[in-house]
Amino acid sequence: MSRDPGSPNRVQALHRAFGLLELMADGGGEMPLSQLAARSGLPLPTIYRIIRTLVDSGYVRQLPSRSYALGPRLIGLGESASRKLGTWARPVLADLVETVGETANMAMLDGDMAVYVAQVPSRHSMRMFTEVGRRVFLHDTGVGKALLAQLPPETAREIVLRAGMPAATTRSITDPDVLEKELDRTRSRGYAIDDAEQETGVRCLAVPVVGAPTLTAISVSGPEGRITSASIPGVVTHLQAAAVRLIQEFA
Structure with a gap:
């Protein structure tokens, strides 16, 4: 401590x-x-x-x-804090959407799941939409992997084993050993990828918000046809810049 x-x-x-x-x-x-x-x-x-x-x-x-x-009294405090952090994050996410053109999200670790606390949708007619407050598994989402990658490997493994690793699509990782290797890659390159693992045809890139009051990640999600392999480096650069701005907002 x-x-x-x-x-x-x-x-x-x-x-x-x-x-x-x-x-x-x-x-x-x-x-x-x-x-x-x-x-x-x-x-x-x-x-x-x-x-x-x-x-x-x-x-x-x-x-x-x-x-x-x-x-239980911590629940109300946590929900209020999450709403406030989401409010602070929206201008940063809005700028990210303006730059990248795809939906931007912020999520935090909530027990053994991730919870979305802020989102700014893309202007495209075909876009990703996730309700604020929605809880999702960690093993098959970009934000989930970015959150897990901030934890010691043994802790990340304990969490996914407790929560379970159901397959949302045919690409979902359901083996904890495979996930551990993916988290190692996430840590080394500095960003996570959900490659149609949570929803068919959708790619998500996420980065940790290092230094946030609680484990936090931000992501950009969109169709694989728009978030292509060639576009990943540029999108990640904008995500990382947004993460730095968020830390300045939280300070």
Whole structure:
């Protein structure tokens, strides 16, 4: 758990509480006290006091296994934050659509799925349209792969195994070993490709928004006939520039 002891305005208890919530989120949403202690470096009695306060407030709940999980009160906060981030993102996505000519999306990791929090559609009559708030699998979408690629390989594998890897099209990756190799390629080249894996005839390119408050990715989607192999480098360049602009908006 990160610390900033030099910050003069920091309230230590709040800093520790948020750090523990982030550790639980990184661990799939639940974690025993012993694991929280090991990962945070905080004394077990300190962790227990903080967690019990969070339980009393509804931000954490205790499971029958005696582990602790993220609580329901966080849902409203997360939804409000996602809507606000989506509002901030729309001008950047609109510029991306103006430049590239295809639908632009922003998605965030939501448990074991990706959730779309913003979209600006293309002006073409034949275009991609995804409802804001829609949750999709990670293994067969561009944004999903861009999100998974930001995680350690073992964590990404755990997530897709929990969620399942159903085939949406004949091109969908359904083998976790094959997906792991694809994620390695995604990390090395800096962008993800959904090559008609989520919807037949549709290609999607996505990049991570590195430094966002939560795991975030943006994408451009359109027919394979318009997003051609030759156009990929240029589209990726514009996506990466948009990701940098988004970080500046979030700052």
